[in-house]
Amino acid sequence: MALKVGNFYVKDIVFGDKTKFSDGLLTVNKEEAIAHINPEGKLKNIELYVVHPGDSVRIAPAKAAVAVRFRPDGRCIFPGYTGAVSKCGEGIIYAMQKTAVIVSGKYSNMDNGIVDMSGPGAQYSALSQLVNLVIYAERVNEKDLELTLRVEEEHRLAAHLLAEYIGKALEGQEPEDWEIYDLETKAAEAEEKKLPRVAAFLTVVSQLEAGLNEKFAGRDCHNMAPVFIHPNEMLDGYVVAGQCEGQAMTTYDAQNLPLIRRLYKEHGKTVNFVGVILVPADVSDEVKNANKLRSGEMASLLKLDAAVIVEWGGGSNIDVDFFYNVAELESRGVKTVGITCEHAGKMTVDPRAVAIVSTGETSAILELPPMEHVIGDLESIVRDYYFGTWPTHSIYGPSLRPDGSIVINSFALSGSGNNTGWLCETVKDF
Structure with a gap:
């Protein structure tokens, strides 16, 4: 394929x-x-x-x-x-x-x-x-x-x-120019070299009402169980994103996901890349536990030696799914690297999560200058709901200032969490 x-x-x-x-x-x-x-x-x-x-x-x-x-x-x-x-x-x-x-x-x-x-x-x-x-x-x-x-x-x-x-x-x-993504051709070489079997795990959002979550093959991920897919299906349009805020990936990210492209480069050289598992991040603890067990069973059936798990849309509720899955994989002997951003820390952690890559802090306060042109509605910044803006603040005042400049939490900027790995810098130092 x-x-x-x-x-x-x-x-x-x-x-x-x-x-x-x-x-x-x-x-x-x-x-x-x-x-x-x-x-x-x-x-x-x-x-x-x-x-x-x-x-x-x-x-x-x-x-x-x-x-x-x-x-x-x-x-x-x-x-x-x-x-x-x-x-x-x-x-x-x-x-x-x-x-x-x-x-x-x-x-x-x-x-x-x-x-x-x-x-x-x-x-x-x-x-x-x-x-x-x-x-x-x-x-x-x-x-x-x-x-x-x-x-x-x-x-x-x-x-x-x-x-x-x-x-x-x-x-x-x-x-x-051309890029070729061929998992099967190098699989035999990887097996012969006895390279570690590695899969990518992605915590797709399934916790919101239908229409706000990711979609897989056109279907809303709400109430979806974990599913094993070919990495090419991710790059080729089977996953449609539901969000565009700071800690979330977009469809553009899914179509170009650096993690998958890098695993392909290492396939047959340093790892045996076997596929991708979509792990729904749901609301109730009962469903979260069911999902981690199901994704863990997939890991065992695939005989994984290692895994990389990325928090698709991060923060708060989904932190729980992320660490549940890291801990479950580690408990099964699967050496796991977790990739996640931070928002004034994490909602939860687990001592079994021994290899976590932080892509940055998304709760930095930023003051951004006015722009000559706005596409959308600048008033939405104080009128409507964004993660990382406010109509008023005891220290900073309103997010939108009279001259069109804004003061916001970096979470409000699309892709600022950088879970994809696109950006060299994810937090501004003051």
Whole structure:
């Protein structure tokens, strides 16, 4: 089951009469693109913007981020979500690199974040290093919805549909270079060398109401049991993220996950990479214990010698799932490395967790300058729900200041937790 990824590198994006890609320039027909992402008419006031690294732009709120892909054989990019469920993780897929689709709106909720394309906030998000096509849209029934735990499927779907639409501009072209992800070919070599059998574990969010969690093959992960998947399925669109806040991974992260790519590089050299286990992070302790036992049984059946577990969306409740799974694997003799960020520490720890990699502290207080342009609604920073902003504070005052500057907790910046490993620096020193 080999996946061949053909890469095309985006240098800039402009709007024009025809959606096409040539010599690093992506041209987008704005009207056609907008029609494609709103098939049921549930969105209104839709606009598209192009933002570059270094631009004086703040995206607030950022609701989802998606990498652009195209399948020459005509299959959809996100099986079960943007089209029919189909097998993925094999064959040929084209990838636009150095770019992403981000979606924004008027109102924020707890799974949204902020992206600064320049200034001190830019160092906290890998998205600030890309040339991004940004959707702004409002929902037709926006005022009827509660603001804290709102299902924002229309926005999330729009971002994935736009990424799929743009990818079709690559049809018939020749990639600049190729990456090949072939687990099985090197497996025999790894077995012959008796290399340690290693799997990646990811604590996907399943603790919220349907529509706010990750999706697997188009289905909400709510009440899902742990599942063993081929790593190519992660890179190839089977996992759709539900969040875009500081400690969470996005769909863009899942499609490009550095951990999986690095394990592939070591496969057959230093490790025998056997696959990925998605471990749902649920609410009740009863379900958490059931899930850790099930993922532990998978580890035993796979005869794992070692594991790397990443906290997908981190902090508080999911800390418990993370350490439960680390401890369970260690108790079965599986040497386990945990990768997680911190938010003024952790909700829980376990003495069996002897190899934890901290990707940084997400509770730093940051003062960020005003931007010349805001995509979204700056008032959402004090009006709505973000992790890491506030309408007023006894020391710092409101997060939004009259001149458009903001004072926030770094948790509010999309990707600041850096559980993916994209960023060199995850916390600003004062």
